[in-house]
Amino acid sequence: MTRNTRYVCAPDSFKESLTASEAAQAMAAGIRKADPDAEIRLLPMADGGEGTTRALVDATGGSMRTTAAHDPLGRGITAEYGLLGDGATAVVEVAAASGLALLAPSERNPLVTSSYGTGELIRAALDDGATRIIVGLGGSATNDAGAGMLQALGVRLLDDEGRELPAGGAALARLADIDVSGLDARLHDVEVIAACDVTNPLVGPQGASAVFSPQKGATADDVALLDRALGHFAEIVERRLSVDVAGVPGAGAAGGIGAALKGILDAGFRHGVDVVIETVGLPDAVRWADVVFTGEGSIDAQTRYGKTPAGVAETAKRYGKPVVAIAGHVGEGIDELHAVGIDAIFGIAPGAATLQDLLEDAPANVERTAEQVTRLLMLGGK
Known part of the structure; x- marks a missing residue:
């Protein structure tokens, strides 16, 4: 038959x-x-960019979750992330809380925008019991090398007087020390995957600032300032933590969030569509x-x-x-x-x-x- x-x-x-x-x-x-x-x-499929969370949730019978977070300018918002059908895998899109679409064109300023909200979403996923977190890199309004994300997860970024740095990529030029002792301990037992389709390094002519920050509102002078600031961030990370993030392929993704994920959270980098293909x-x-x-x-x-x-x-x-x-x-x-x-x-x-x-x-x-x-x-x- x-x-x-x-x-x-x-x-x-x-x-x-x-x-x-x-x-x-x-x-x-x-x-x-x-x-x-x-x-x-x-x-339902996605390539790691916009729509990845919803596609993976739909394909696995998971659920969309909401949590209080902050947008790139520090304003309170409600943002979404996904918990997949296995109950152990969460999906966080950088764009959900740190995205360019959250700002009016006149508000775009990568000197001061922060990825803090992305860290809040990761923290919420940890509260849900996630042991595997997929972070979709793309659509960010930020150029802070993931500094805000790290601060939301308990990392302290200090100037030479021991004061916490303010938000934004420009402030990284004053970074003197990184204290990771307060990093959320749950992250030590969690697999973090950066879903990323760009190979740009953190700094230089193909880096985060030069290639991506102009569309986020940066002027030519801003680009130069941000590139120096992110380069300084990389130097401090290497000096304090013995981790080289400056030239890592993909470190420049999402305004340098890739560097923080790799250097501090030990994330693995995968092509976005490959992550989706495997997960569904x-x-x-x-x-x-x-x-x-x-x-x-x-x-x-x-x-x-x-x-x-x-x-x-x-x-x-x-x-x-x-x-x-x-x-x-x-x-x-x-x-x-x-x-x-x-x-x-x-x-x-x-x-x-x-x-x-x-x-x-x-x-x-x-x-x-x-x-x-x-x-x-x-x-x-x-």
């Missing part, structure tokens, strides 16, 4: 229109219209499947560099499974994606439409496209 066809729906979010979970559900609805007997597994159990699902659907809001030549569809395709190809990608927008250079394992790419736009219409109609358009692709696939079985 011939068994039913098995499909895995493993998309990323379609920004401003669909979460990864909603995109997966729309794909599944379309597949079922064409193949009512289909067996389908939904695996994509390899097992792919082995089970006959066809794999993936996708995201925009697919182009850059998709092959650490983006979800490429990661899904590379996993599927290890098991010889066909991969279909569905996108809100299909850009230039997609021929390169066939080499990484995406067999076919389909845009969802039905014709001439405004951007607003495309965003509003995304659920129906994803469903319709998945249905038509499935009908095409079924022709091969006739």
Whole structure:
């Protein structure tokens, strides 16, 4: 007896229109219209950036948690993190409490913005009993080398008179000592994973300040000041703790939070999409499947560099499974994606439409496209 066809729906979010979970559900609805007997597994995906927490929570049957925290300017907010279905793994996105999106353009100033809120989220995850914490690096408004995060976790950053440094990257120029004796002791028994897709060092022409701080509000003079301040931070860390963070690949991620995670919290660095693939159990699902659907809001030549569809395709190809990608927008250079394992790419736009219409109609358009692709696939079985 011939068994039913098995499909895995493993998309990323379609920004401003669909979460990864909603995109997966729309794909599944379309597949079922064409193949009512289909067996389908939904695996919402992400690449370590925005939406990673929600995708992992949805995929593992976990829960979103909220806690009081502080935004990059020290104002009280309520921020979210995730506790996954295993009850032991937490996901913290830097952007949730220390993100650029939390500030108006006129408020952006990496000289004074702090990552303190990220530390508060990590502390809340510890309170929940997490023994594995995934920190998604990306979207930060800060350039403080993770100093604020460390302070929230009990580390004291002192000037030459023994006073605690104020918030912000500029203050690191006055750093004289680091006291880690008050670091939350629970972190000694916790695995910290930095989900990171950049390899920038902390300082220098490819460092956090030079590459990322201008988009956070830094002027040319600010960039030079911040680069010196972060370099000084690295010198003090090496002198006091015998840890070199200046040149570590990824140390410059999220305004230098990567340096603090690596140097003080001994975090391991992983590509964001690889962390997600492992956490949601994509390899097992792919082995089970006959066809794999993936996708995201925009697919182009850059998709092959650490983006979800490429990661899904590379996993599927290890098991010889066909991969279909569905996108809100299909850009230039997609021929390169066939080499990484995406067999076919389909845009969802039905014709001439405004951007607003495309965003509003995304659920129906994803469903319709998945249905038509499935009908095409079924022709091969006739």
